[in-house]
Amino acid sequence: MPRRRVAITGMGVICALGRNRQELWDALSSGRPAIGPIESVDIEDLRFRNGAQVRGYDPAAHFDDNRSALLDRFAQFALIAAREAVQDSGVQLTPELRENTAVITGSSMGGQSSQDAGFVDLYRLDRHRVHPLTIPRTMANAGASHISMELGVVGPTYTVSTACSSSNHSLGQAFRMVRDGEVEMAIAGGSEAPFSLGILKAWEAMRVISSDTCRPFCKDRRGMILGEGGAMFVLEPWEAARARGARIRGEIVGFGMSADAYHLTQPAVDGPIRSIRAALRDAELSPQEIGYINAHGTGTSGNDACEANAIRTVFGRHADSLPVSSTKSMHGHALGGAGALEAAATVLALQEGLLPPTANFTTLDPECDLDVIQNQARKLRVEYALSSSFAFGGLNAVLVFRAPAA
Amino acid sequence: MSDPLFDEVIGILAEAKRRPPDTISPDSSLVELGFDSLDVITTVFELESKFKISISDDHVRTLRTVRDVVEGVRTLIDEKTAHA
Known part of the structure; x- marks a missing residue:
């Protein structure tokens, strides 16, 4: 089929x-x-x-x-x-x-x-x-x-x-x-x-x-x-x-998974890279077509630097102007529910043409050299967005969403 | 001069990594001894139980060498004694 x-x-x-x-x-x-x-x-x-x-x-x-x-x-x-x-x-x-x-x-x-x-x-x-x-x-x-x-x-x-x-x-x-x-x-x-x-x-x-x-x-x-x-x-x-004339809020167009096979709690960069690439491949998209990332962004020293490294590796120069935010700064880390809350944030962001910020933002860590949306939502209509989850146990899962057709 | 606290802490660190105590010196770095983040929090948990102290998260993040661990524990024991 x-x-x-x-x-x-x-x-x-x-x-x-x-x-x-x-x-x-x-x-x-x-x-x-x-x-x-x-x-x-x-x-x-x-x-x-x-x-x-x-x-x-x-x-x-x-x-x-x-x-x-x-x-x-x-x-x-x-x-x-x-x-x-x-x-x-x-x-x-x-x-x-x-x-x-x-x-x-x-x-x-x-x-x-x-x-x-x-x-x-x-x-x-x-x-x-x-x-x-x-x-x-x-x-x-x-x-x-x-x-x-x-x-x-x-x-x-x-x-x-x-x-x-x-x-x-x-x-x-x-x-x-x-x-x-x-x-x-x-x-x-x-x-x-x-x-x-x-x-x-x-x-x-x-x-x-x-x-x-x-x-x-x-x-x-x-x-x-x-x-x-x-x-x-x-x-x-x-x-x-x-x-049936349903209102379409958006689409899921790709999904990628990987395992770090490295450490139960310490993040690795290779696993996240492979899951992001797998999701892009599944969606048949190039990195340049992604317009927003709702990051895993836990706020721990280990995760954020590692995730930023993974994003940089996959997106290269595109990451200079690729808006990223972690909505965990607002709704907290709901563990097994986190990906669903972030999917909701991502779908609504694509639908509304407004990208939610990373709240409580102070100064960017140079080790997280990304275009982080800071404290205020950014008005920007984008077609495709990623939402990433990188779990303890080294299990990674990345979804690609598409905005509803205009 | 022998320092009983050093010996005790080194004993706990040696046990944690299953290595002879005499391979650990005050200037050994925890990373060199093979401590990853889970080893550190597990060992700190042991130290807290052993010495009936509470080591803050911020303090744990600053621990680099065996000496850091021993002096941190010593300070907390001294504070506890002073408040007793």
Whole structure:
């Protein structure tokens, strides 16, 4: 079967920047970060204080009590984003389409907050037992399963867990299944909710969390800021989307993957280079045709310099005028959900002709010699953009997006 | 003159990299001894437990040599003692 064009017809988001697509865009386009003191966890004993949390979140606004009991926060975010995405797409889920739709989600940690709470009961409170819903709440595929059940989607449904590349891998898999004709629609993205004490202490011990804020590519960057949330997309064959008169928000046109085979946590430059090149090859584009990069840009000393090196190597002189930003400076690093949030930022940027900035920007690190969009969004209409994820474990996944046809 | 703290810290570093303590000197660089970023945070974790101190992330980023590690630990122990 010939390759089909893949349209993005629906998008749903919930994260620290907003509880829906519009709120996300309002914050991104004005360069307004959502980083602040962590609220839901007692941080007295933590070395860091700040995170990017969904403020004022009330599960009861989205789920009845019976349903909430089954859903860890990460799965709630997956479901809320999927609902918005499907509604946004306007698609009618017929029985036939339900059989030919995939649900692919990404999550790095799954519902470990639920597990953490269960272990508090067991080890600290000496209750000798753990809540019976701990396993179904914790499993990393809970988001995908709940989306499938709520929508009655019975096609290929699974979850990808590749640390911080999870969502890019899930979106890339979904893109290829639609492109290759394996399914007629996909609901894909990812979510994460890592704000529980046990998880935060584990991140503290990694010593990669900033004590103040996240300032990717800056000389004085001090690390990442954890975030939470989820984003989901509806992908359809472009022709089918056109035929039903759907509004097309953009396209996914390429996907590239690679592994560093080097170190569990230290970044390498070779793997990212190969994944970017693989994505360009898949999209049949030359480096010069890329007009914006939504970078992995964690704000750690290791990642940003290495990523800048990879971009320089692939794009050469074009990198002098190739706008790059890391929106993690605003929505934090949502780990397995990060790629989905950044895909949302990238698709909206292409659609609106406005490239979101790297917030909290101070002074460019000479080792990150790129055209970083600093603090204020840049008005620029571009046709193609990259969104990169380079995960712990050396697993890299890069997506190429195209603006909707004018 | 023997310095018990040096000996203790070198013992922990030697254990971490599975090498004889006498191959480690105060001026040895951590990189030369084969410490990567995970080795450093794991060893700092051991040192914090052993000496009941807390080493800040910023401090960890400045550690280059064995002497840096020992003197850093010594300062934190002294501060803890002064506040006791």
